[in-house]
Amino acid sequence: MNREAATGTEPAGGLGRRPGPRPRVTHESSSYGWTEARDGPRRYLSRRTDARDGPGGSLPGGTEQWDGPGGGADGRAGLLDGVRQWLAESGSEPTPARVAQALREQGRVLGDAEVLGAAERLRSELVGSGPLEPLLADPSVTDVLVSAPDRVWVDRGGGLELTAVTFPDATAVRRLAQRLAAVAGRRLDDARPWVDARLPDGTRLHAVLPPVAVGSTCLSLRVVRPRAFTLDELVAAGTVPPGGDRVLRALLDARLSFLISGGTGSGKTTLLSALLGLVGPGERIVLAEDSAELRPDHPHVVRLEGRPANQEGVGLVALHDLVRQALRMRPDRLVVGEVRGPEVVSLLAALNTGHEGGSGTVHANAAAQVPARLEALGTAAGLDRAALHSQLAAALSVVLHLVRDRAGRRRIAEVHVLERDPSGLVVTVPALRWGEDAFTYERGWERLRGLLRDGSEGGRGPIRSGTEGFPRDTWSATSPSDGRDAGT
Known part of the structure; x- marks a missing residue:
């Protein structure tokens, strides 16, 4: 028996392949046969569908549970193992026609629904995302985290929730992680026990194998929306507080450089994508990212993505290399997805040489x-x-800071400006600070308002929220100087 058949996995050549044309099948009898032409397997990691195939093997379209010959899960598992082995040996995709052929080879006779159920479950296990497919099909899910076969968590924007989804055992989790890594063109095995990659549909994959991950393979999937949120949607969701959208629009119009800071999962990429969608259509945006996650709704975007070294240690394309290349591509806006290495030097140098309006994110x-x-x-x-502090003082104007509040909601908490302290080092000064129900003007507000006004008067475009900038009575707010009641 070959290696693929022994392990019950699909040969590497079949990973991530597009399914062929829909198989045409015809009805023969109520045992094995087909009533009409049916769709072949869905494309790998197809999300936002009506997929209903849960971990128990529900049939497509919400039909009855299939228990298979022999009665119950043991009989179903034995039959699926046999079909899986046949498909691995033949190198076939788990289409309904191929599954039916495998069943005939084993002398099994099943009805239409049973054959379709077996085909769908095998497709999910061999070329899909297995038990995780229903979670990835949920448009509200942003993260799927597997820490053990019976510990699958999701984040729907309100914090982590334990789901009822389970894997048969730790081997099944490891097998799924390795298959997803192979689909992304990466290696994941005992010699290289972790991987960080982007799947074909944009989903961010991170996996760690035992013994580095104690007990079981750990799998993390960051789901990327097919389109970016708009600023209005972020206001409605509470990510951008009342009045904050006017500041953000003015920030972009004045072409001030800014960074979005925050912890992991605070919504930095989401906010940056929405803001880039507000950039004028005549501007050229060049993105440099380790993993392509930014998806701004803009007509002129150039996306550059880094690449790790291969098994021989060559072929590395680092983020600082991408920043240098981006500078030669006539960017109107240079954007670094996440500043976390030597690319900070290239970015600051670029922002000091006439590349206004640059932006990025940073963990803080x-x-x-x-x-x-x-x-x-x-x-x-x-x-x-x-x-560095000299370049920073000249290059960066504003820091937007995001947090996750006690309810799990991602929101802007502060807007800071930069200035030098008496020792000559750059420090941030709060200009606006939002609580969960209100916001206050802080010491840096006048400087921020001046930057927005100067940007407008410098010929960089009008401040949409008013030619006079942002007077204190633009919003109802609590000011440190006058003690007025806070607005919401």
Whole structure:
């Protein structure tokens, strides 16, 4: 028996292949046969569908549960194992016609619904995402996390929830992780026990195998929306607080450079995609990312994506290489998906040489920590402290900080501007601070308002929310100086 058949997996050559034309099948009898032409398997990781194939093997279209010959799960598992082995040996895709042929080879006779149920479950296991498909089909799910065969979690925007989805055993989790890695063109085995990759549909994959992951393979899937949220949608969802949309629009119109900071899963990429969608259609946006996650709704976007080294250690395309290439592509807006390495040097240099309106994201637990975070990255890249702070003071104007509140909601918490302290180092100064129900003007507000006004007067485009900038009475708010009641 060959290796693929012994392990019960599909040969590597069949991974991620597009399904062929829909098989045409005709009705013969109520045992094995077909009543009409039926669709072949759905494309790999097809989401946002009416998929109803749960971990128990529900039939397509919501038909009855199939228990298979022999009665119950044991008989079903034995039959599926036999069909799986036949498909692995023949190198066939699990189409209904192929599954029916495999059943005939085993001397099994099943009705239409049973054959379709077996085909759908095998398709899900061999070329789909297995028990995770119903979760990935849910448009409200942003993250799917597997920490054990019986511990599958999802995030629907309100924090992590334990689901009823389970895997048969730890081997099934490992098999799924390795297959997804192969679909992404990456290696995942004992010699290279972790992987970080992007799947063909944009889903972000991260997996770690035992013994590095103690007990069971850990699998993390970050679901990418087929389109970016609009700013109005983020306002409705509470991510952008009341009045915040006017500040953000003015920030873009004034072509100020900015970074979006926040912790993991705070919504940095989501907000940046929405803001880039507001850039004028005549501007050229060039994106540089380790993994392509930004999807701005804009007519002129150039996307550059990094690449890891191959098994021989060659072929690496690092993010700082992409930033250098982006500078030669006449960008009106240069965007770095996530600043986390030596690319910070190239980005700051670019923003200091006439590339206005640049932006990116950075991991930080508070806006005040951003200068220290950039300093650490710049030092690791060989840029001394004084030089980095000089470039930072001239290159960056604003920091938008995101948090997840106690209810799990992602929202903008603060807007900071940058200034030098008496020692000459760059620090952030809060300009606006939003609580869960209200916001306050802070010490940096006048500077922020001046930046927005100067950007408009510099010929960079009008501030849409008013030619006079943002007077204090633009919104109802609590001001540190006048003590007025907070608005919501």
